[in-house]
Amino acid sequence: MRVAIFARPPIPGRCKTRLARAIGDVRAAELHAAFVIDTLEHVRAREGLRPELHVTELHPFFAQLRARFELPPPIVQVEGDLGARMRHALDREPGPACVIGTDAPTLPHALIGRASIALGDDDFVCTPTSDGGYALIGSAGRAPSTFLEDPRIRWSSRHALADTMRAAPSRIALTAPWYDVDEPADLALLGTHLTLDPRAAPATAALLLGQRRRTSTF
Template sequence: MCADVSLAVLAKAPLPGQAKTRLIPTLGAEGAARLHERLLRRTLEIARATTPQVTLWTALQHHHPLFLELADTYRIELRPQPHGDLGQRMLHALAAMPCPGLVIGTDCPVLTPTLLRRCHAALNDADVVCLPAEDGGYGLIAMHRAEARLFSGIDWGTERVMPQTAHAAAELGLRLCCLTTVWDVDRPEDLARLATHSPGLLANLGVPTTHGR
């Protein structure tokens, strides 16, 4: 195993109307895009505090000024996400890694460098490591090598993602380790928890800290 963690971050450009679309009814298109940008910045801070080997896989607008700024600030590599569903894009990122690595998005505010390193270390005893999400998906996947069959036949964006992934791993004879359950910021009801956990991310977005579920 490589001494350093290889880490891929998948992110859309913060284009109003195309980023965090499920939050638009609450935040508006501009507000949802601004929150997405803040979550992306925070994710990259965590990523670079974990390892120097970070690749930002971009979508929607690969040369967006924010991506160029972040690449310069954090000294990270930019690569365009390929066409295809989420599984195909994660598979592509894993296949591009020179050694075992981790893939994350930008929606999980509870990731920390310590947790990311624990996931990497867990690969010593497992073939696949996941952080299941409360909504049924997962906030991180780590693997020794890209395995296409683990990403096919998955109902992405549904509560079936993690159960289907666990079933696929078992069928393939892969040792799966799930360290802890995390939560994402995807829906309006997630904003209340975010306001408690990281209120600065919602500053000036028109969401009061007492926003209810």
């Protein structure tokens, strides 16, 4: 299954802006870069998943990732809102595909695998998040994903998943939920998770836990 990973370049002031209000632009950009790396690692860890980078703009960071992970060339996202960009990513080639962002660096590859299995029976699948959105949306490729361009879907809100399910032409299967990291409170949850299991997102853990250790020495 193709896995389109939506990503911005780690430019301070232009990524993880809600987190940046609490931790600063530079630190937020460093975390974002770690999130992208961990997301790629998770996708590559499961046989049968083919990662693609779908980026907001070309940047040397993505060229480095392409070489490191032996990826195809990054794909620049089309113009439009999130729904239009996801629809294009899902429907650009025949066959099953899913879209994930980089806001859930601990999203297990097993959960992505379960989404892939669900597409054997259902046309679409989502992984819900606690804020009313979703960390993953997948299509079996049997029906177009044009419903994602429905103007009634309120993106980046607590209504996003419910609106998407109402707009879909058929039932959307749901995997177990997961959490994403958008707000400072989410960062606290992530830190607790990685303290217990740093392997859940190694690059992010190295950054977060390393900072904690340095701070504790002062």
